[in-house]
Amino acid sequence: MADPILSLTNVTVKFGALRAVDSVWMTLEPGERRAVLGPNGAGKTTLFNAITGAILPTTGKIFFDGVDMTNMPPEKRAYLGVARTFQITNLFGQMTVYENMKLAARGLSPSKFSLFGADTLTSEQEERVRSALAASRLNGRENAPVREMSYGEQRQLEVAMALVGTPRLLLLDEPAAGLSPAERGYLAEIIRGLPRDLTVVLIEHDMDLALALVDTVTVMQNGKVIVESDPAGIRTNPLVQEVYLGRPHKAVAADLEGGN
Amino acid sequence: MSALFTSPLRIFWLALLACGMLAPLFLPTYYVSVATQILIFAVLAMSVDVLAGFAGRTPLCHGAIFGTSTYVVLYCAAHAGLPLPLAMLLGVLAATVLAAVFGLLAVRTSGVYFLLLTLALGLIVWGVCLRWTQVTGGENGLRGQLRAQVGLSSRELYAAVLFVVAIVTFAMWRFVRSPFGLTLRGVKDGESRMSSLGYNVPLHLIIAFTASGYFAGIAGALYAVFNDFVSPSTVQLSQSVSGLLMAIVGGIGTLFGAFVGAFLIIALEQAVSMFTERWLMVLGLTFIGIMIFAPEGVLGKARLIMAARKLQK
Numbered sequence: 063m064a065d066p067i068l069s070l071t072n073v074t075v076k077f078g079a080l081r082a083v084d085s086v087w088m089t090l091e092p093g094e095r096r097a098v099l100g101p102n103g104a105g106k107t108t109l110f111n112a113i114t115g116a117i118l119p120t121t122g123k124i125f126f127d128g129v130d131m132t133n134m135p136p137e138k139r140a141y142l143g144v145a146r147t148f149q150i151t152n153l154f155g156q157m158t159v160y161e162n163m164k165l166a167a168r169g170l171s172p173s174k175f176s177l178f179g180a181d182t183l184t185s186e187q188e189e190r191v192r193s194a195l196a197a198s199r200l201n202g203r204e205n206a207p208v209r210e211m212s213y214g215e216q217r218q219l220e221v222a223m224a225l226v227g228t229p230r231l232l233l234l235d236e237p238a239a240g241l242s243p244a245e246r247g248y249l250a251e252i253i254r255g256l257p258r259d260l261t262v263v264l265i266e267h268d269m270d271l272a273l274a275l276v277d278t279v280t281v282m283q284n285g286k287v288i289v290e291s292d293p294a295g296i297r298t299n300p301l302v303q304e305v306y307l308g309r310p311h312k313a314v315a316a317d318l319e320g321g322n
Numbered sequence: 323m324s325a326l327f328t329s330p331l332r333i334f335w336l337a338l339l340a341c342g343m344l345a346p347l348f349l350p351t352y353y354v355s356v357a358t359q360i361l362i363f364a365v366l367a368m369s370v371d372v373l374a375g376f377a378g379r380t381p382l383c384h385g386a387i388f389g390t391s392t393y394v395v396l397y398c399a400a401h402a403g404l405p406l407p408l409a410m411l412l413g414v415l416a417a418t419v420l421a422a423v424f425g426l427l428a429v430r431t432s433g434v435y436f437l438l439l440t441l442a443l444g445l446i447v448w449g450v451c452l453r454w455t456q457v458t459g460g461e462n463g464l465r466g467q468l469r470a471q472v473g474l475s476s477r478e479l480y481a482a483v484l485f486v487v488a489i490v491t492f493a494m495w496r497f498v499r500s501p502f503g504l505t506l507r508g509v510k511d512g513e514s515r516m517s518s519l520g521y522n523v524p525l526h527l528i529i530a531f532t533a534s535g536y537f538a539g540i541a542g543a544l545y546a547v548f549n550d551f552v553s554p555s556t557v558q559l560s561q562s563v564s565g566l567l568m569a570i571v572g573g574i575g576t577l578f579g580a581f582v583g584a585f586l587i588i589a590l591e592q593a594v595s596m597f598t599e600r601w602l603m604v605l606g607l608t609f610i611g612i613m614i615f616a617p618e619g620v621l622g623k624a625r626l627i628m629a630a631r632k633l634q635k
Binding site (some may be wrong): 137 | 496502503505511515519529
């Protein structure tokens with residue numbers, strides 16, 4: 063087994079008395095595709111924020127490829143190779159697609175500090191922009207103003223911007239949220255087409271979509287990891303069914319009789 | 323540069339602009355001095371616009387940074403006996419360092435908090451200038467004969483200021499269109515996205531703040547030579563506010579709007595104060611009118627109208 067690309071040891075994030083993420087252990091192998099499922103409020107996005115540095119864990123450690131990044135700010139994690147998309151579309155709405163990509167392409171390069179230079183990309187950056195746009199199927203849309211694009215295209219741009227820095231770990235926070243079934247299928251194809259050596263973690267509410275894309279599934283509830291299994295195991299797991307569908311009628315009745 | 327000279331129409335406008343800029347040289351001295359003042363304050367307004375319009379952080383301390391440079395230049399040249407060019411250099415340096423310190427303190431805040439923090443920092447400068455009487459002359463301020471020292475008539479001074487302002491404007495235009503300028507627009511639009519892309523947002527804002535203070539310092543140094551006098555009113559809040567007003571009236575985020583704003587406000591002040599002492603009331607009403615009918619500022623509105631016309635064709 064290869065060394066893990068990401069490992070979380072006993073990570074807890076507290077907001078006051080609330081344990082939004084509660085003692086989570088998680089290990090990802092390089093190239094693994096992982097889905098994090100769970101009902102609203104399970105702590106999925108908080109877990110993402112802890113991995114990307116938007117919030118720092120209260121306790122526990124986060125290692126990326128052997129480097130302890132528990133307390134690093136987001137931009138340092140980006141330099142290590144961690145990229146993310148946002149659940150609520152977080153693009154530069156006043157700019158064109160190409161300008162968004164420019165900012166993304168320069169994020170890890172010293173050329174972003176050019177105070178009086180011309181605002182053009184190097185040919186290497188240009189190449190990365192082109193391949194990221196192609197991978198997210200947005201080629202030809204470079205000059206479109208972001209605020210005039212369809213929601214689906216904006217979600218694609220989210221992915222393109224995360225890809226352009228050639229990350230090693232990509233965190234997708236509900237990439238298909240709010241999309242039509244057709245658009246969802248399209249986005250699933252984009253995710254399936256990502257380079258195989260890229261490790262992907264995916265938060266998704268649409269279980270069918272998620273299970274078809276990943277190798278392993280982590281199910282969270284109330285901040286805790288309750289199940290970790292391959293997609294086939296998830297469909298038949300009684301705990302998962304309980305989380306998503308509620309408990310069977312008889313069991314609830316039995317509990318009530320037992321005085322619970 | 324090449325983008326500037328693309329069409330005959332553009333060249334026509336640029337020629338008209340150049341004529342307009344040179345016209346004061348042939349007007350009575352009074353107008354020459356008003357025109358000089360407009361140019362100097364346009365640079366102050368542009369420096370405010372770099373932060374307010376591009377980085378999305380509205381500062382209320384640029385009058386203080388501007389005035390610090392004015393104080394340093396007058397003190398060094400008129401009281402410490404340094405040659406004027408060196409004094410101006412030190413003035414700009416002082417403004418830049420002050421801006422870097424202010425930047426360090428202010429950039430982690432945004433919105434109203436940034437506004438209030440920069441306001442407080444500006445007030446500190448005002449307090450120091452008022453109380454440190456041995457150096458600043460307290461309420462009496464500092465007087466000098468800088469223009470006489472270098473032997474410039476008011477027309478020659480206008481030409482010199484025009485030359486410096488042209489260079490500074492070109493530099494600032496490059497600055498907002500550079501990769502760094504795009505970074506600032508990114509920070510304005512979405513900070514969390516920028517940091518997840520690898521940008522150290524506070525660092526970029528400190529650099530922007532420092533650069534903006536540098537430009538305000540150049541304006542302040544020019545003002546010292548123009549005015550030959552500085553008092554706490556040069557560093558007070560109303561100075562910061564008028565710099566911001568000019569940027570807003572001209573069009574925030576347009577850079578060159580600062581010239582329109584400086585022209586409108588200073589010309590209005592000069593014209594109206596000939597008839598009434600209540601010129602501030604007229605300014606207030608004008609400002610309200612602009613905010614209602616052209617909140618993007620004069621130049622911002624003009625650009626919108628032109629863009630709409632282009633679409634119709």
